[in-house]
Amino acid sequence: MKKILFCLSLVIASFSLKAQIYSDSVGAYYNNYTLTKGLKIKTNLPFTNGTHMPTIMLEGYVFGAAQIIDLKISYYIYRDRIYSSNISSGGGYTPPVYIANEDGKVVLWIDDKPYAPRVHLRAFSMGQSADILANYRGWTITDDSLSASATTVTSIAYKNQFKGTVILADTLNATLTGRLALGSLTPRATLDVATTINDTIASVLGRQEFGNGTSDGTFLGVRTYNNANSAPMFGLVHKIAGYMNSGIVFNKGTGVTGGFISFLTSNGTERMRIDATGNVGIGTTTTSTYKLAVNGTIGAKRLQITQTGWADFVFRKDYQLPSLNEVSKYIDTHQHLPGVPSAAEVAEKGVDVGEMNKILLQKVEELTLYLIEQQKRIETLENKVGKK
Secondary structure: OHHHHHHHHHHHHHHHHHHEEEEEEEEEEEOOOEOOOOEEEEEEEEOOOOOOOOEEEEEEEEOOOOEEEEEEEEEEEEOOEEEEEEEEEOOOOOOOEEEEEEOOEEEEEEOOOOEOEEEEEEEEEEOOOOOOHHHHOOOEEEEOOOOOOOEEEEEOEEOOOOOOOEEEOOOEEEOOOOOEEEOOOOOOOOEEEOOEEOOEEOOEEEEEEEEOOOOOEEEEEEEOOOOOOOOOEEEEEEEEOOEEEEEEEEEOOOOOOOOEEEEEEOOOEEEEEEOOOOOEEEOOOOOOOOOEEEOOOOOOOOOOOOOOOOHHHHHOOOOOOOOHHHHHHHHHHHOOOOOOOOHHHHHHHOOOHHHHHHHHHHHHHHHHHHHHHHHHHHHHHHHHHHHO
């Protein structure tokens, strides 16, 4: 009877091993130097179709990067190819990982050369009748690269998916309502960004709405600390090699009012600014009282200026046209035409293009009247001469 029970237990154990395999340890590795080629994990899993569907767990620590290793890898072999391969990462270490076929066995290769790594491997598999416990024995981990004869080399993609409210160490909170907070756990907009000073978060100063001007649309909540002596910024900034390249910076100014927007290009140099009063400066940050201040040349095909009042008053019957003698005396005294800005005035105040065009037209119209008067005198003299 005992022999029968013993044989039956062996049979049950055999089926259990095929149905479910769980190994607390299939390999371990550590060293106290920097790797030269990467971490190569040689398994005993056959590279054959439909024989196994394991979950391989890498745990440990990378001393040089001060990062936890927590990787879970899964894959399936079908038609001599790798299908549905994924990595789920729970720690800070996320190196490139490849899977390949070497001499008919599955090989994992971590394409990274960290300093002083410590790695422990576990594995779990169930449901494939050809999967046996022997496949999870004799694994090795070495500082090596894939061999030249490796085939079906496949990069394993990282994939992490979270559901519900995700809270990360008081810095990021994604809520069920679709709001994301950075630097806060209570987002008040679709994206709520908080900056801190001395570990203190100030209240929301305001939100900018990008949309149709109603409650529908996308909201961006911007937080900053309330310090009259500081001017913190929030921006959409692009960086290359650690240096700011180009972007849009929203500067809140030194108080509740007084903010402005800067536009940066190339090496992060400010090229344009919309100041607190709505004036625009291009090539300059000083707009004075101008709605548009440009420090440079403006190129345009057409320029239309709206001007109130025009110089047609010169042709009215009651217009007092100055005599040429009066104009001559004014020029001798002031060295410019009457009613026309002097060179000193232009240098100090500039030129109002619309007003200047009106002045020039007035002078042209006055000149036309002088010519008409001269023509009349000429015709009168000609008539007198002809009669003689």
